[in-house]
Amino acid sequence: MKKVFVKTYGCQMNVYDSERMISAMEPSGYVETKSKEEADLILLNTCHIREKAAEKIYSELGRLKFLKEDNPDLKIGVAGCVAQAEGEEIMIRQPAVDLVVGPQSYHRLPSMVKTVTNGKRALDTEFPEENKFDHLPKDLKRRNNPTAFLTVQEGCDKFCAFCVVPYTRGVEVSRSPEKIIEEARSLVDRGVVEITLLGQNVNAYSNKHSGENYTLSKLIWKLSDISNLQRIRFTTSHPNDMSQDLIDAHRDCEKLMPYLHLPVQSGSDHVLKKMNRKHTADDYRRIIDKLRKARPDLLLSGDFIVGFPGETDEDFLDTLRLIKDIEYGQSYSFKYSSRPGTPAANREEISEIVKKERLAELQTLLKEQQVRLQKKMIGREVNVLFEKPGRLAGQMVGKSEYLHAVHVTGDRIRSGDINKVRIITSETNSLSGRIE
Ligand code: SAH
Ligand code: SF4
Ligand code: F3S
DSSP states (O other): OEEEEEEEOSSHHHHHHHHHHHHHHGGGTEEEOSOGGGOSEEEEEEOOSSHHHHHHHHHHHHHHTTHHHHOTTOEEEEEHHHHHHHTHHHHHHOTTOOEEEOTTOGGGHHHHHHHHHTTOOEEEOOOOSSOGGGGSOSOOOOOOSSEEEEEOEEOOSOOOTTOOHHHHTOSOEEOOHHHHHHHHHHHHHTTOOEEEEEOTTGGGOEEEETTEEEEHHHHHHHHTTSTTOOEEEEEOOOGGGOOHHHHHHHHHOTTBOSEEEOOOBOSOHHHHHHTTOOSOHHHHHHHHHHHHHHOTTOEEEEEEEEOOTTOOHHHHHHHHHHHHHHOOSEEEEEEOOOOTTSGGGGSOOOOHHHHHHHHHHHHHHHHHHHHHHHHTTTTOEEEEEEEEEOSSTTEEEEEOTTOOEEEEEOTTOOTTOEEEEEEEEEOSSOEEEEEO
8 A cells, every 4th residue: 555645735626636636546556644754655736826825835845855865765746736837847946856747637647656656757737638537536535524625617718817727727617517416426425415616717617418508506406406415605706607597596595505705806997907807896796786685694705916016006995995895704815926927927016015015904804894794693593514523622613604613512513413503702713602
């Protein structure tokens, strides 16, 4: 038995891919290990979204190379978006790297590992004709978690001016509904009760199957027929693909949870245009209105970029205004990071000090909103899907339908249970309650 250690960076799709890479290696006699020191193969599944994310990989590689001194047979591989973006460069910059594999070629990992165990190096950053999902083992890893990710769509055709994803993940491809339903059933058979459908633009999902066009909402409805599947979520969506049928699903489909991550990036039309987002701030407001009419308790989350080239003080105020209008329960915000090869890469950057100040102001506002919406949960009854023990003895932690982490003390709670919980207190990033 050989051992593989995988470290995952970046988005949820990488989490999903890492699991698939481990299961792809199983037929070659590899099992997963949580210890780098005992590994025969180390894979870094990487993210290229911001400069810091990419640089982290090189510092980690710089540390890992020393493990080869104790274990000369150790092989080190780089997978994911940095692999796709930088390819051979990685091997040049860090000679300890044996293998580089892009996100669309990792079904070829077993044969690449064979090559490297024979003492050669291996590189594959193609976008192969064949679909990786058709060439990965069907048997998924045994689960000990009641929640799972399921990739339904990959790639992006939107080309926002700041973003590397269309280059690292390629064009939008939607998997066949038949295969998705089969994978979902298999997850549910292994004890999964909540599935999060993943895609870089998940709501652009579209696949013709047996003469019918499957949209994301249709897929959600089909999945909701799986009786032991209790909860469905999806991420990440683009405002321009938020179609009426999907909004209606938020109103009508009981298994679809009232939480939506809908990044807007900026509240200024001027910046949105420069970002090539192809919608205005008011378009976004209108979509949120429709969603809230359909599902009044919907909890929204968003992504924001501050300091995009050309962003003025007035533009930034527009972003703060939009945030105040919408009220987010959760959010992710970043300083603009120039990425090689993207349309915005050569534009004049605004100063780091301004970026820093704007980020701090934005995050203060977003934090206030998060705290306010969390506090509003006090006294309410929510349904918590319990996942694992909490930090304190006898405590279990799970997620409400709004994706709030909820701590409850109780001996009889098992992972996978869904219980009604009365919320009592709100802490920094979680809630606590009791089962009545
Ligand atoms: N497909 C998703 C996720 C893209 S990456 C979407 O369209 O929303 C996740 C987030 O990273 C983005 O929403 C954006 O806010 C941020 N991001 C992407 N490129 C960035 C860059 N160059 N600098 C700073 N933040 C960036
Ligand atoms: Fe990147 Fe824009 Fe595509 Fe999202 S929609 S992955 S931000 S290019
Ligand atoms: Fe990062 Fe690639 Fe995901 S760049 S955010 S790992 S799609």
